[in-house]
Amino acid sequence: MKLKFKVQPYQTSAVESVVDCFAGQVNTSGITYRIDPGRVVKGKTIGSTVETDTGFKNADIQLTDTQLIENIHAVQRRQNLPLSDTLASSEGCKVNLDIEMETGTGKTYCYIKSIFEMNKRYGWSKFIVVVPSIAIREGVFKSLDITAEHFTESYGKKARFFIYNSKQLHHLESFSSDAGINVMVINIQAFNATGKDNRRIYDELDDFQSRRPIDVISSNRPIVILDEPQKMEGKKTLDALSKFKPLMILRYSATHKTNHNKIHRLDALDAYNQKLVKKIAVRGIAVKGLAGTNAYLYLESIEISKKAPVARIEMEVRQGNGIKRIVKRLEKGKDLFVESNELDQYRGFVIAQIDANNDTVEFTNGQVLTAGDAAGDVTEATMRRIQIREAIRAHLQKEQRLFAQGIKVLSLFFIDEVVKYRDYSQPDEQGEYGRIFEEEYEQLKAEYLGELALDNEHYRKYLARDKVSKIHEGYFSIDKKSKKLVDPSFKTRGEEAGLSDDVDAYDLILKKKERLLSFEEPVRFIFSHSALREGWDNPNVFVMCMLKHSDNTISRRQEVGRGLRLSVNQQGDRMDHAATVHDINVLTVVASESYKDFVANLQREISDALSARPRKADEAYFTGKVISTETGSLEITPIMAKQIYKYLLKNDYTDDADQVAEAYHVAKASGNLAALPPELAPHAEHIFGLIDSVFSESQLPDVGDDRKPKTNPLNTNFEKREFKELWNRINRKAVYRVEFDSNELIRNSIRAMDKELRVTPLQYTIQGGEQAEQVTHDQVKAGQGFEIRETVTEEHKASIHSSVTYDLLGKLAESTQLTRKTIAEMLSGIQPAVFKQFKQNPEHFLAEATRLINEQKATIIIERLTYDGIAETHDIDIFTAGQSSQDFTKASEKLRNHIYDYVITDSKVEREFVKELDTSAEVVVYAKLPRGFLIPTPVGDYNPDWAISFKEGSVKHIYFVAETKGSMSSMELRAIEHTKIECARKFFAEINRKIDPEHVKYDVVTSYGKLMEIVGVGGDR
The missing domain is CATH 3.40.1350 (Trna Endonuclease; Chain: A, domain 1)
Known part of the structure; x- marks a missing residue:
């Protein structure tokens, strides 16, 4: 399959924010200069490239500082961003623009499109994308590749792009001499090291005609794009950036640390409210001690049945071969001591109440468990098994629903070390997590296959198609000698701490990006190292499971960021229809902490990231803001600002601290906002947009508890x-009356049973076989050492009276709602050969007789039935x-x-x-x-x-x-x-x-x- 791209208004807005900062710049393409030929004879061939003296570089910015700041102000006003006082010079460059875009909204796509747009409007053609790690470098290169056709269709030209490699310097010759769009991707490790770690970019190289690569690059006056600049703020990196002699620096990130001239904002709130990323749901697991007992209990979930709620509880059960942990479906009144086959630790654990509304189970000893609680003997291994099981369950629930819509569900497990997944010291090379995964998956798969509706045949085949060993795969580095998976290496000190330089693992993931989206590819579960947290993602990651020790080095926002991108179907179309986007796109995070703790920490991180947003909706905030009207732009005057402020106060839409209250957002969501004063009413949409830009806690994305049943409200x-x-x-309401002749029913039923009552006799099969003449080791291992020689099927002839006594009259009377006398008359009237079948298979006889009698009863009822209406x-x-x-x-x-x-x-x-x-x-x-x-x-x-x-x-x-x-x-x-x-x-x-x-x-x-x-x-x- 091929991923499809379409023009998105929010991405177009991000592009326009950049290019409009240079409004008035003359389109000057093809500025030529003489390339430094180095110490070679002109015309000498290097590789496949013939040297030339002529190069093409970016034209200088012709606008004055005043013109630039006016353009920047115009861009900032239309987005209600704070106005910059001056141009923020940095790294020897006077133009430094910040573009804030939430993870998963396509910032890479946006800066690639900005490259094409700046070339179209202003003629600039030389660009360098600087990234903090190999992961992001590989991701950017892949994005350039898969969007190439899309941008060619839009702009009628292609960009030439390459990854900087000091051993392939002929690319720099083409970068300089080619007049078209040229993009070089480089990671900071390639240019910010000096001394013994120098990556040759600053050296005069014999294989580069005694030139320094940095000099050839900087001669082009490239536009530098920093991807994740907050990870590249070390002094060495910033000093090195100036050596590129950039025409300007564009910084793209979801979390800027240092502010320059911010010209665009699409933060976490904007992305969620505009439905540009997945909604997040959490399955938290809380470890809870039960006083005075070591009884292991895990409340998996509560099911609603037709009769009463049922709790799915994992507990220990005594069996013939020892004690085993089993998931049981238990109703109110069940005694866990009995259910465990009398394990002493469960004495007193009788289910007193199952509350489906609050997802709790209360026991007669006063102990209470909430769905997701694990209590008693909860070891590290137990916690990981619970997490893996919950991740598989969440995956299957999503997969069953989304399969019919052509959406492949992927799940991602983050682990700390390869040995937990692939242990080469074991005979089957399975690590602990790999083995647990296969055990839990097989159990849940069998459970789902048993419950699937018969009309869901296509999904049933998909679920049953692949062996468990084929559906999961590990993405890790590969040792070049042994070809075995190994832990990635990553920096432990400096600004690059925690960033992996492992190219192999990323290469595997990125090469399979589109293939993983296809139903033909069996892999649906991905195990990867927790260090590989950036630079790659897949739009169809719907479940994430963190099988690692919790620490503070990786934020929850970073973790969930790998799965926020909106999903695509088998045709490569994004599932972004506004009405259903969050019905389909829900990312479930299986956390190793309670739901409450995970959500609280995630919300805090989002709130901290929104610190740049204004917090007060007061007169000072609204005064001077510019809104669009049909006739142009309109500046909010002090009088208008006062009217907006009073409107919010009057309707209790702000609190005593002038912060926007939840009542405002509730009223807006329901379409019940109070009317604005007549003077403001014509500009309502834009004024409410101003109010929305003020941060309030009630705006934070709703992170749902994935265990709670989805609600289906009346609308x-x-x-x-x-x-x-x-x-x-x-x-x-009505009551019915029916009168019919019992004799008629008896006659019709006897006639029907004589004609149609046929019972299948009980059968048994006898097979005989012998050991094969020659048996290989593989055949023995697969249980194929014997061959079947003869198969005989015989009927069971024994009399039913030998073991079980059936109340035939009572059973039929109960299931047909007729009297025993009526049933006796029917059975005594049928042919002896028909009645004799009862002994051959009594259960089948009862079922068939019940069906035939009820059908005759139904036929007579229709003719004799009348209804009488009642007031109820x-x-x-x-x-x-x-x-x-x-x-x-x-x-x-x-x-x-x-x-x-x-x-x-x-x-x-x-x-x-x-x-x-x-x-x-x-x-x-x-x-x-x-x-x-x-x-x-x-x-x-x-x-x-x-x-x-x-x-x-x-x-x-x-x-x-x-x-x-x-x-x-x-x-x-x-x-x-x-x-x-x-x-x-x-x-x-x-x-x-x-x-x-x-x-x-x-x-x-x-x-x-x-x-x-x-x-x-x-x-x-």
Whole structure:
């Protein structure tokens, strides 16, 4: 697959912020100069390049300092940035511009596009991208490569780019002599070292005609772009930068340490609120001691069942071969002492309460666990196993949902040392984490395959396709002699401390960037060294797990930054549709600390990074700000600033410290902001933009607890007049009456059982085999040392009376809701050969007899059934009960016309039906009726699927209750289903009879097209 790129407004804004600082600069391309030929004869061939005297360099900046600062002010005003007093000179260069862009928003793309745009507008063509590490260098080079075609289409030209290498200096000849766009990528280690560590860039080199590479580079007056400048602020690096004689320096980072002239800001808040990066969710694991006991307990999660909540608890269980830790599904009242096979440490641990709202389990001894709590004997190994299991579980949950949308899910494990993943001293070379991963994955995979819906066959095949050994891979350095994985080397001192210089590991990751996104590639889980934290990412990392000792050298923002980029599908398209971006793009972080602690620390780091934002929404802040209007720019006067300030005070949108209050953001999000004064109202959008730029704690991104069930709230469609009218029409209860002749039912049932009751006899298979003539070691290892010679299948002939006593009459009476007397008459009337089958397979006989009797009962009921309406109605609570405990792996994308944000669909037919309903011009509002909306029938309660309100005049029947089925063939509908549907027809007919015949239309449809045929498009039909 190939990644696709498109023009994004927010990235265009970042580019314009740079190029507009030079408005008025004359486009002067092709400034020539004489290249230093060195001590060689002109025309001598070096490699494949013929030397030339003529070089092309960047033209000088023609603007005065006053013009430059005016341009910078214009750029800063339109973004509400503080105005710079002067040009911030640094490193021998008077133009130093800061561009702040959050990780994952494409800053590399932005500065590459800025290169093309500056060449187009001003003719500048020589650029150097300086990076702090090999990781980032490789990432930049890869970005230049994969965006080349995209920019060629946009600008009609290509850029020539290369990585500086002192052993390949012919690239510098081309860099100087080529008139087109030239980009050199260089890491600081290549030029900031001196003495014995000198990287030759400052030496006169015999293989470079006795010239110094730095002199050839600086003659081009290059534009220098610093990627992550906060990592390159050591004195040696800054002194070395001046030797490039840069025309200007552009600094791109999410976290600037030193400020120059800031001309663009897209910080963490902007990126999250504009939905440009993934939303973050956390699975924290808290170690909790339980007083007076060493009982190991881990509360994995709480499941909502039809009856009562169930807790998934990992505990120790005594087994024949010792004590083993097992995950059990336990209900209220379960005694862990019994469940553990009487391990003493669990005495007193009886589940007293399971609270699904707060995700807690309380025991009768007073102990309380919250989901994610690990208690008792929690060793380092136990913690890591829990983390790995939770990461796999999160991966499978996301994968099951996103697979149908063509999105491959990747998970990333950060570890401290290779031996934890690949241990070459072990026979299978598996490290501790690799072995745990495979054990936990196999268990969870089996669990998921057992629970997958039958209509999810494509994902089932994908999940079952690959062996566990094929789905994970380690990205580490490779020892050149042994070809084995080794720990990366990285600096431990100086400004480069913690930065790896390991090229092999990054090379592996980057070469597979697009391949990893394909379903064809089996690798879905990546183990990598925690030192490899920058310079690479993959848009489809959805789960991150930190299997390492916590320290303060790496911030949580740095860690999650590897997974913030928005995902892409199999066609390479970014999943950035505004309405659904955070439904799809959620990064789950499995932390080795509690959810509360991780979130608090992450929020603090984000808040600290936003220190440059204004904190007070007072008159002084608003005065002098410039906003755009239809007629041009407008400066906020002191009078206008006072009006804005009073507006905020009057509506309690600021607190006593003049900080923007949460009430403002809540009101804005819900569309309920108080109206601005008439004088300000025409500029409302831009004034609210000014207010938004003031930092407040309530703006910090919402980091969700990934264990809590996703909520499915009722939305504004629920309040629409059309839905209220629809609900009032169908919200009726009724009771049914049915009278039928028992003798008729007995006769029909006997006839049906004689004709159709067929039972499969119990069978057993006998296989015989012998050892193969010649057996290899591999065959023995694989369990293939014997060959099957004969297979015989025989029926089980033993009488049922030999072991189990069945209450045949009682079982059938219970499952058909008939009397024992009626059942006895049926069984005594069937053929002896039919009844004899009971002994061959009693369970199958019971199931078949029940089905046939109920089908005959259902057929008779339809003819004799009547409904009587009653005054009672359904409680409105049925719309909110259980909405937070649904299986969101079957959820639709976020919807427009439904009363909930999402619909949990049960089949492909329903999924297609939802898509049609939500995009239909005729549908005003619709609902998948909650399970509490039940119609009583003699064969069980019936829950219709859909209630739909159409636009006035667009169809004949305004209100419609629908049942969706994949087929309308009576042969493919079970008799019980058919009976319930016919009962529903009579129920709605009774409702309509008392009001009007067209009050509500009920029918069964196979598709949206069939629905429109039934209701009739156009009000004149």
